[in-house]
Amino acid sequence: MPVQTAGRSLPASKTSSSTLRVEVPRAFKPLLDPYRYKGAKGGRGSAKSHFFAERLVLKAATEKTDAVCIREVQKDLRFSAKKLIELKIQANNLGSRFEVQEREIWSEHGGVIIFQGMQNHTSDSIKSLEGYDVAWVEEAQSLSQRSLDLLRPTIRKDGSELWFSWNPDQETDPVDAFFEGVPPDSKLIHVTYRDNPWFPEVLQMEMEYDRARDPDKFAHVWLGEYQRHSEARAFRNWTVEEFERPVGTVFRLGADWGYAVDPSVLVRCSIDGNRLYVDHEAYMIGCEIMQLPELFDRVPESRKWFITADSARPETISHMQRNGFPKINAAIKGARSLEEGVAFLQSFDIVVHPRCTHVIDELTLYSYKQDPLTEKVLPVLEDKHNHCIDALRYACEGARRNAGMHKLPPIRYPNRRVI
DSSP: EEEEETEEOOOOOHHHHHHGOOOOOOOGGGGGGGOOOEEHHHTTOOOOHHHHHHHHHHHHHHHOOEEEESSSSSOGGGSHHHHHHHHHHHHHTTTEEEHHHHHHHHEEEEEEEEEEGGOOOTTTGGGGGOSEEEEEEGOOOGGOOOHHHHHHHHOSSTTEEEEEEOOOOTTHHHHHHHHHHSSSEEEEEEEEEETTTTOOHHHHHHHHHHHHHHHIIIIIIIIIIOOOGGGBBBOOOOEEEOOOOOOOOOOOEEEEEOOOSSOOOOEEEEETTTTTEEEEEEEEETTOOOGGHHHHHTEEEEEEOEEEEEEHHHHHHHHHHHOOTTTTEOOOOTTHHHHHHHHHTTSEEEETTTHHHHHHHHHHHBEEETTTOOOOEEEOOOOSSSSSHHHHHHEEEEEEEHHOOOOOOOOOOOOOOOO
């Protein structure tokens, strides 16, 4: 007999719920028990999102479950958990138990999975979630205190649960402060790539590179430790948001070259008033010169637009000009070009698309040096966490020079907080 779901019907599944068995990494097993609040924080590649997506699919496949997948900001479903949930449905051969629609997913039991941004909710609108069984907050480090305060009392059904997955940034972030207080009926785990038996090979090289050459980045990105020396951060004027640039946008591209095991980088951005949008990146460690055209093709229309590249490798620029990138030219650089380029970037509100993970890493970690004796922040930039930053500086070099140096804002050292 078919199961009714909001005016539609799905054929009842012949598969017994008892056959739904999946392997769970040992570190995640504490979250299999019922808790009001479940948290998984840690580093990249630790399978946090994969764990919660699979648990949600299995729960919805065996019983009526209404669930909402939440981000602080969500403007496009393509960048929500929806695609991952669809992949988990397929991987577990559960397609017959779900009806995947454009904006939601219905189960044969009548439950629904929806996807929303908390930033768009008010105290009135969020009441629509009162009867939901599960709220899963992904990228929870970005969740505001306002959103957390709205969400917690809203998910109030008996037996309901709130799940949080995130890569830690600051101890003071609302989700970290919340779990630090050890709320009643809660369980928090800290996981890393070491806890993921299916750690993908594609991430292995990047992880090994950071572990060998960049201990701070390795600790923050891969081990999920809090960012160190946050007062020395060069950039505080940026956010991560989903966006699409309109037709007619003028794109600016910048490239930084890798050496042997260093990454080669191409970044695409555009300027709109006081906003600098970064929407695509290409990044590869140990990229041979013959691989560069293929790498650059990962950025849409990169052969069409002008590219400003690090002038330290004229032979590489010449190679790219001969291989389909005639509009690539060397950066001019010059005295204080680093400081002035960073100051120019600091003068914008930078908006980064979430797919630009390496740009996000570097904006998070790029810092000024500190006096080793006094720990005071010095007006000197560190020479690390800067491959994407350098590419972004080169991309904006023409705009910076055309603006006229007399129009540039003063260089913002870290004691001047950029909002």
